[in-house]
Amino acid sequence: xxxxxxxxxxxxxxxxxxxRAAFGYFAQTVNPVNGLVADTTRENCPCSIAxxxxxxSAYPVAVERGWMTRADAVERSVTALxxxxxxxxxxxxxxxxxKGFYYHFLSMDTGARVWRSELSMVDTALFIxxxxxxxxxxxxxxxxxxxxxxxxxxxxxxxxxxWAQDEQGxxxxxxxPECGFLHYVWQGYNEAIVLYVLALxxxxxxxxxxxxxxxxxxxxxxxxxxxxxxxxGPLFIHQFSHAWIDLRGIQDRFMREKQSDYFENSRRAVMVxxxxxxxxxxxxxxxDEYCWGLTACDGPNDxxxxxGQRSAPxxxxxxxxxxxxxxxxxxxxxxxxxxxxxxxxxxDIVLRTASTMLQRYPEMLSxxxxxSSFNPSxxxxxxxxxxSTGHFGLDQGILIMMIENYRTGMIWRLMRECPYxxxxxxxxxxxxxxx
Amino acid sequence: xxxxxxxxxxxxxxxxxYERERLDSVRPADWHNPQPAPRYDLVIIGAGSAGxxxxxxxxxxxxxxxxxxxxxxxxxxxxxxxxxxxxxxxxSRVYAEMRNAEQYGVxxxxxxxxxxxxxxxxxxxxxxxxxxxxxxxxLVAANVDVFFGDAxxxxxxxxxxxxxPLQFKKALIxxxxxxxxxxxxxxxxxxxxxxxxxxxxxxxxRRLLVIGGGPLGCEMAQAFCRxxxxxxIVQERPLFLPREERDAAxxxxxxxxxxxxxxxxxxxxxxxxxxxxxxxxxxxxxxxxSTVAVDAILTGTGRVPNVDELNLDAAGVAYDNTVGVxxxxxxxxxxxxxxxxxxxxxxxxxxxxxxxxxxxxIRNALQSxxxxxxxxxxxxxxxxxxxxxxxxxxxxxxxxxxxxxxxxTVPMHDVDRAITDDDExxxxxxxxxxxxxxxxxxxxxxxxxxxxxxxxxxxxxxxVGLSTxxxxxxxxxxxxxxxxxxxxxxERTRTAAATGSRSES
Numbered sequence: 046x047x048x049x050x051x052x053x054x055x056x057x058x059x060x061x062x063x064x065r066a067a068f069g070y071f072a073q074t075v076n077p078v079n080g081l082v083a084d085t086t087r088e089n090c091p092c093s094i095a096x097x098x099x100x101x102s103a104y105p106v107a108v109e110r111g112w113m114t115r116a117d118a119v120e121r122s123v124t125a126l127x128x129x130x131x132x133x134x135x136x137x138x139x140x141x142x143x144k145g146f147y148y149h150f151l152s153m154d155t156g157a158r159v160w161r162s163e164l165s166m167v168d169t170a171l172f173i174x175x176x177x178x179x180x181x182x183x184x185x186x187x188x189x190x191x192x193x194x195x196x197x198x199x200x201x202x203x204x205x206x207x208w209a210q211d212e213q214g215x216x217x218x219x220x221x222p223e224c225g226f227l228h229y230v231w232q233g234y235n236e237a238i239v240l241y242v243l244a245l246x247x248x249x250x251x252x253x254x255x256x257x258x259x260x261x262x263x264x265x266x267x268x269x270x271x272x273x274x275x276x277x278g279p280l281f282i283h284q285f286s287h288a289w290i291d292l293r294g295i296q297d298r299f300m301r302e303k304q305s306d307y308f309e310n311s312r313r314a315v316m317v318x319x320x321x322x323x324x325x326x327x328x329x330x331x332x333d334e335y336c337w338g339l340t341a342c343d344g345p346n347d348x349x350x351x352x353g354q355r356s357a358p359x360x361x362x363x364x365x366x367x368x369x370x371x372x373x374x375x376x377x378x379x380x381x382x383x384x385x386x387x388x389x390x391x392x393d394i395v396l397r398t399a400s401t402m403l404q405r406y407p408e409m410l411s412x413x414x415x416x417s418s419f420n421p422s423x424x425x426x427x428x429x430x431x432x433s434t435g436h437f438g439l440d441q442g443i444l445i446m447m448i449e450n451y452r453t454g455m456i457w458r459l460m461r462e463c464p465y466x467x468x469x470x471x472x473x474x475x476x477x478x479x480x
Numbered sequence: 481x482x483x484x485x486x487x488x489x490x491x492x493x494x495x496x497x498y499e500r501e502r503l504d505s506v507r508p509a510d511w512h513n514p515q516p517a518p519r520y521d522l523v524i525i526g527a528g529s530a531g532x533x534x535x536x537x538x539x540x541x542x543x544x545x546x547x548x549x550x551x552x553x554x555x556x557x558x559x560x561x562x563x564x565x566x567x568x569x570x571x572s573r574v575y576a577e578m579r580n581a582e583q584y585g586v587x588x589x590x591x592x593x594x595x596x597x598x599x600x601x602x603x604x605x606x607x608x609x610x611x612x613x614x615x616x617x618x619l620v621a622a623n624v625d626v627f628f629g630d631a632x633x634x635x636x637x638x639x640x641x642x643x644x645p646l647q648f649k650k651a652l653i654x655x656x657x658x659x660x661x662x663x664x665x666x667x668x669x670x671x672x673x674x675x676x677x678x679x680x681x682x683x684x685x686r687r688l689l690v691i692g693g694g695p696l697g698c699e700m701a702q703a704f705c706r707x708x709x710x711x712x713i714v715q716e717r718p719l720f721l722p723r724e725e726r727d728a729a730x731x732x733x734x735x736x737x738x739x740x741x742x743x744x745x746x747x748x749x750x751x752x753x754x755x756x757x758x759x760x761x762x763x764x765x766x767x768x769x770s771t772v773a774v775d776a777i778l779t780g781t782g783r784v785p786n787v788d789e790l791n792l793d794a795a796g797v798a799y800d801n802t803v804g805v806x807x808x809x810x811x812x813x814x815x816x817x818x819x820x821x822x823x824x825x826x827x828x829x830x831x832x833x834x835x836x837x838x839x840x841x842i843r844n845a846l847q848s849x850x851x852x853x854x855x856x857x858x859x860x861x862x863x864x865x866x867x868x869x870x871x872x873x874x875x876x877x878x879x880x881x882x883x884x885x886x887x888x889t890v891p892m893h894d895v896d897r898a899i900t901d902d903d904e905x906x907x908x909x910x911x912x913x914x915x916x917x918x919x920x921x922x923x924x925x926x927x928x929x930x931x932x933x934x935x936x937x938x939x940x941x942x943x944v945g946l947s948t949x950x951x952x953x954x955x956x957x958x959x960x961x962x963x964x965x966x967x968x969x970x971e972r973t974r975t976a977a978a979t980g981s982r983s984e985s
Contacts (some may be wrong), residue, residue, distance in 0.1 A: 055785065097690065224769030228746050229718050232726055260880040265725075267887040268969050269907070276889075302884055302914075319884050326904050328895030361738050371891045374734060 080125025098175030099442020246469025278369020294478030528555020530822030872921025
């Protein structure tokens with residue numbers, strides 16, 4: 046890019062259009078029979094339980110913004126929650142769940158496990174967070190809204206978080222009927238705050254011991270590019286828990302000692318992304334302080350030649366991967382939605398960045414909705430940059446929620462009213478602020 | 481002179497001039513054990529790094545010293561460890577740079593043919609040269625009685641070498657360690673290499689499976705991959721080098737991927753069988769099973785101490801086959817006449833740790849010293865590309881001890897010399913006690929991290945903090961400037977705190 050200031054701040058109308066377009070994903074990919082929502086718009090894509098959680102959180106936003114009637118939102122939410130209530134919880138290889146947890150990917154039609162996927166603790170947590178969001182919003186004394194709240198309560202109470210703890214008390218990442226618990230454990234800061242808060246706040250199977258402390262002891266507090274922050278490379282880690290939990294001004298033990306909080310930390314993560322993009326150590330096309338967004342996203346490795354890149358030297362290309370700064374992986378792929386989903390943390394910077402990125406690479410949108418990612422270092426099909434095909438549910442969900450939290454704080458407010466969140470936060474050692 | 485035991489040089493390497501020179505240094509064919517002294521001030525079992533250092537140090541004190549070795553002088557490091565592996569790694573880097581020549585503005589050679597026999601010949605030449613410093617003859621010249629044979633304790637103050645009894649006032653067990661072979665059904669029948677045998681080959685396998693993602697497995701896997709061998713590395717844990725920081729292990733995995741290595745993390749080899757001249761290895765990762773076909777297998781799954789054939793019970797020395805000889809912080813065994821040093825008793829099985837522990841043992845055993853093992857500051861390095869070096873505490877260890885810790889991180893892409901050298905993959909992370917400049921530890925991932933970590937080690941030993949490092953002029957145009965940049969970042973936070981501004985702004 047030449048040294049011409051082509052940056053501009055995104056206006057309210059564009060923000061509204063992007064948020065509404067993101068919501069369109071859920072209307073497009075839901076199975077109205079069982080309420081399940083597809084992981085992506087790609088052909089024959091199964092349901093992701095996390096995306097269902099985002100959908101359940103997005104319906105109240107859609108009601109408030111007039112994109113959906115309250116009755117439709119309740120019906121869609123109840124349909125999904127009923128499905129999970131009645132689902133096969135035997136833990137067999139083609140069941141839907143076990144111990145109140147659910148397999149990561151389910152058949153859109155039957156809800157049975159697909160892709161030999163794992164029983165996923167964090168994705169179950171994102172689903173439950175969505176259920177509790179819906180329960181906090183739909184508070185009318187009508188039969189269907191009462192049922193919705195009871196279903197959410199039942200599903201939350203059924204999750205046996207304690208079963209998923211390892212010897213140190215840390216929550217395991219997954220389980221499969223074929224081999225038991227997976228070897229992977231949560232190491233370092235990641236999106237698991239919402240998981241721990243829900244697990245600690247459970248009225249039935251609350252975590253025992255000091256699992257949360259055992260997790261935070263793996264944190265890395267780093268001074269990087271002159272910013273002190275709790276390190277995590279991909280942006281989504283700095284966003285997911287914040288979609289539901291208002292982490293402004295409240296501190297756990299770790300953050301008290303650092304005289305910071307997780308919200309401020311996410312702001313600094315934005316600054317670190319900007320600094321990395323400004324430095325652009327791999328000399329990828331497009332990177333600068335107003336064009337960034339390295340996160341977990343789709344990538345161009347499938348069928349893309351290594352040669353033919355525009356500006357960078359030969360670089361290993363990745364498919365769906367958790368891209369991050371400053372250590373990578375980084376193959377020149379960015380996510381426009383990931384930059385915009387940091388809106389609550391650094392509004393001025395993010396509004397200018399998101400607008401500038403769209404102005405420079407409008408092809409990152411398809412059907413006016415953010416694709417998973419784009420890569421200006423690689424030639425696209427007639428467009429300037431390679432662009433991921435279709436849309437991904439996680440991207441749309443986080444975008445709707447974070448834009449809404451920026452605009453009205455609605456999701457945060459709803460979850461502050463959910464007693465389990467407060468209990469979980471306090472058990473994790475959070476104090477101060479709205480707590 | 482006592483009757484010599486049968487001299488059987490334990491080497492299967494090609495018998496060229498280099499090997500003849502090495503064996504003449506480390507196990508002379510015409511060797512005859514000397515007539516033993518009535519009683520030695522010190523008997524050392526094992527002539528690896530720890531044993532030789534101890535022998536020289538004790539002899540320099542005027543002690544009557546016997547050194548017993550059952551195989552080759554120089555131990556693992558010289559014969560089957562650091563020296564041969566580093567020689568191979570250097571050549572493998574040359575091949576990697578040839579393939580990536582365009583990255584440096586150089587035309588890539590049209591036809592890169594790996595002359596593996598030449599690679600190994602160079603290694604043997606280097607090993608022979610370095611063996612001169614570890615030679616039997618030098619020890620003898622230093623007034624050390626050298627015995628070849630198997631040592632077995634017979635009492636609390638005596639042992640035998642073969643049929644020859646040796647009496648001692650003090651003894652030092654420095655018998656080192658050997659490869660720990662995984663118990664995989666069919667592995668032994670199908671044949672495999674360890675670091676004891678891999679350096680003897682003269683022809684590269686077409687396909688190699690490396691079992692184990694620790695330092696040895698990672699170093700050799702990358703080297704063979706760069707020699708054009710289709711290399712698969714299998715690691716049971718989700719990341720390589722599980723002891724190291726996640727980012728370091730992740731960078732290494734990325735580097736392996738760039739080299740074209742086939743990476744199988746969170747994966748275990750469960751069975752091996754030989755069929756039609758190839759080895760079929762069954763792998764399992766959670767619930768996914770697969771089979772790979774290779775021509776050779778290298779195991780690098782750790783090492784176990786050489787303690788089980790010493791008849792330690794007769795000497796009243798406690799031990800087990802996992803930890804090795806049980807020692808206290810002064811390197812004493814339960815029998816206070818007997819000390820241990822190096823791989824035979826230490827969890828950190830490094831050449832330099834063996835050296836340092838041997839020096840402590842000698843001072844404590846012969847000079848009434850009270851030096852503690854726990855006071856050592858021990859760096860280490862895995863010599864992959866990039867290298868991964870560490871010293872002191874990890875963040876997790878500090879937090880487990882409730883020590884508030886802050887890390888100053890400099891990515892290598894901020895270091896000018898790393899940019900000019902195209903060595904930007906990596907970082908300098910220096911951990912300090914928060915609110916102070918006291919260095920608790922550091923991890924460096926860089927092309928020459930092993931060289932760079934020594935500055936941090938010196939600072940820790942000398943009690944030098946980041947402020948002093950920041951005031952120390954570092955030559956411009958060195959990758960070690962990354963350390964200075966981390967110290968400068970610390971200084972900026974200090975200044976910001978003093979002025980009430982934020983370092984980030």
